[in-house]
Amino acid sequence: MSHHPSPNRKTPDLVSVTTINRDGSRFFLHPADVRGPFTAARRWFALLLLAVYILLPWIPVNGHPAVFFNVAEGRYHVMGLTFITQDLWLLFFLISGLGFSLFFITSLFGRLWCGWACPYTVFLEHVFRRIERLTDGDAAARRALAAAPFTAGKAARRIVKHSLYLLCAAGIAHLFLAYFISLPTLYEYMHQGPLAHWKSFVLVFGLTGALYFSFAWFREQFCIILCPYGRIQSALTDDDTTIIGYDSGRGEPRGRKGTAGAGDCIDCRRCVQVCPTGIDIRNGLQLECIGCAACIDACDEIMVKVDRPRGLVRYDSLNGLEGRRRRILRPRIVLYSVLLAAGLAALTLSLGRLSPVHAVVNRMAGMPFYVHEGEVRNQYKLQLVNKRNTGVDFTVEFPNLPDGARYSISGDALRVPPQDEAEIPFTVTIGHRDFDGPFDLEVLVRAGDGGRQLYRSIRFLGPDPRFFQVDPEPDQEEEAP
Numbered sequence: 452m453s454h455h456p457s458p459n460r461k462t463p464d465l466v467s468v469t470t471i472n473r474d475g476s477r478f479f480l481h482p483a484d485v486r487g488p489f490t491a492a493r494r495w496f497a498l499l500l501l502a503v504y505i506l507l508p509w510i511p512v513n514g515h516p517a518v519f520f521n522v523a524e525g526r527y528h529v530m531g532l533t534f535i536t537q538d539l540w541l542l543f544f545l546i547s548g549l550g551f552s553l554f555f556i557t558s559l560f561g562r563l564w565c566g567w568a569c570p571y572t573v574f575l576e577h578v579f580r581r582i583e584r585l586t587d588g589d590a591a592a593r594r595a596l597a598a599a600p601f602t603a604g605k606a607a608r609r610i611v612k613h614s615l616y617l618l619c620a621a622g623i624a625h626l627f628l629a630y631f632i633s634l635p636t637l638y639e640y641m642h643q644g645p646l647a648h649w650k651s652f653v654l655v656f657g658l659t660g661a662l663y664f665s666f667a668w669f670r671e672q673f674c675i676i677l678c679p680y681g682r683i684q685s686a687l688t689d690d691d692t693t694i695i696g697y698d699s700g701r702g703e704p705r706g707r708k709g710t711a712g713a714g715d716c717i718d719c720r721r722c723v724q725v726c727p728t729g730i731d732i733r734n735g736l737q738l739e740c741i742g743c744a745a746c747i748d749a750c751d752e753i754m755v756k757v758d759r760p761r762g763l764v765r766y767d768s769l770n771g772l773e774g775r776r777r778r779i780l781r782p783r784i785v786l787y788s789v790l791l792a793a794g795l796a797a798l799t800l801s802l803g804r805l806s807p808v809h810a811v812v813n814r815m816a817g818m819p820f821y822v823h824e825g826e827v828r829n830q831y832k833l834q835l836v837n838k839r840n841t842g843v844d845f846t847v848e849f850p851n852l853p854d855g856a857r858y859s860i861s862g863d864a865l866r867v868p869p870q871d872e873a874e875i876p877f878t879v880t881i882g883h884r885d886f887d888g889p890f891d892l893e894v895l896v897r898a899g900d901g902g903r904q905l906y907r908s909i910r911f912l913g914p915d916p917r918f919f920q921v922d923p924e925p926d927q928e929e930e931a932p
């Protein structure tokens with residue numbers, strides 16, 4: 452993590468990557484501290500997001516953690532709602548809804564997500580960079596420490612810093628696992644040692660390593676080089692999108708305060724020093740800009756000092772910065788709004804129709820049907836899922852069972868405990884005189900008294916009825932041709 456001397460370093464421009472030196476080596480950025488209303492608001496918002504991430508597995512809602520993706524048992528609990536694997540088609544609405552929301556927000560406000568809410572930015576800026584600030588000091592001190600020879604003091608600082616990094620990375624990774632196995636199970640796993648649950652251990656170990664690598668070393672390069680969202684932003688924004696920009700009409704030509712004919716930019720480079728991706732916002736909208744607003748606070752502070760109006764760098768559209776009229780309602784906004792509204796309506800409707808109970812009828816493995824003593828028998832299994840927090844008594848009926856047919860099931864009232872499921876085998880037998888060939892057997896499952904009715908249907912199979920024109924041998928069970 453060495454700091455390279457300036458001859459190897461280019462001034463941020465539009466054609467080179469700010470984190471790469473002239474010789475191709477990594478330029479390790481040390482963004483300067485910044486104070487101001489946007490920075491403060493961003494910090495509070497990040498604290499809120501971190502609190503949400505940390506607390507969700509601890510807060511019980513309806514007897515389960517507020518968010519608990521119990522993959523092992525196929526139960527997914529989100530804010531008191533329980534979904535089972537069969538409900539996962541709803542993910543389509545969730546994922547497409549998130550996509551359209553992101554399109555919508557980006558076309559209105561640019562990369563608001565990146566600077567304010569992206570977990571990568573939140574962890575990097577508000578956890579790992581805070582640790583670095585604590586152990587190594589401000590940007591100048593960090594730069595000096597990076598360039599200093601490796602002494603015992605430097606080693607001690609590095610050990611403390613990287614231990615704290617590892618601790619945080621491990622904490623984030625363990626919490627991540629808790630979303631899938633719950634905190635009590637996580638605690639149990641941790642006591643049983645890595646070999647008892649090696650898959651979980653490998654996941655947490657790998658995630659800790661990836662987080663440590665990302666936040667200790669790779670840092671802003673993820674946003675600049677890897678993140679696909681940064682790449683597509685130019686397709687989602689236009690000249691009316693709110694971005695963070697520099698008012699070149701007001702700022703140029705740059706010059707010291709008092710210089711005749713100079714604009715408002717005094718070329719102090721504070722906006723560059725605070726930028727976490729090392730760019731110069733005065734070069735215009737760039738792919739590297741994550742919309743963190745640090746340069747707004749930095750420049751406003753300077754503007755106040757030199758007694759000029761704030762907002763030389765500000766939230767505005769490209770049209771606004773150029774002094775042109777700005778349109779909020781554009782075709783793309785209308786289109787994204789319509790798509791978003793349609794998706795939300797579909798999701799609300801689907802959630803409203805989501806059943807707290809679930810029934811599936813399947814054929815038992817083995818023969819499709821049996822013929823025995825002039826009767827045709829089909830064997831099925833009924834899977835009942837109860838997503839409620841109380842037990843449910845299910846009853847089963849067969850509305851279109853032919854006269855003379857009979858069924859056998861392990862009890863008319865089938866009790867399924869709360870948040871549980873049961874698999875019940877049953878058979879349907881029809882005498883050959885009542886059997887006119889294969890048909891769709893209707894199964895009506897009722898959940899509780901006057902509860903939800905679930906209609907299922909499954910094929911009743913048997914031989915060609917002509918088969919019975921020859922009497923079958925008594926006591927001989929055979930599969931039909």
Ligand code: SF4
Nearest residue numbers: 726740741743744746
């Ligand atoms: S240019 Fe400004 S808003 Fe963009 S990343 Fe740099 S400091 Fe943040």
Ligand code: SF4
Nearest residue numbers: 716717719720722750
């Ligand atoms: S902080 Fe403001 S005044 Fe200073 S260089 Fe940047 S734009 Fe110019």
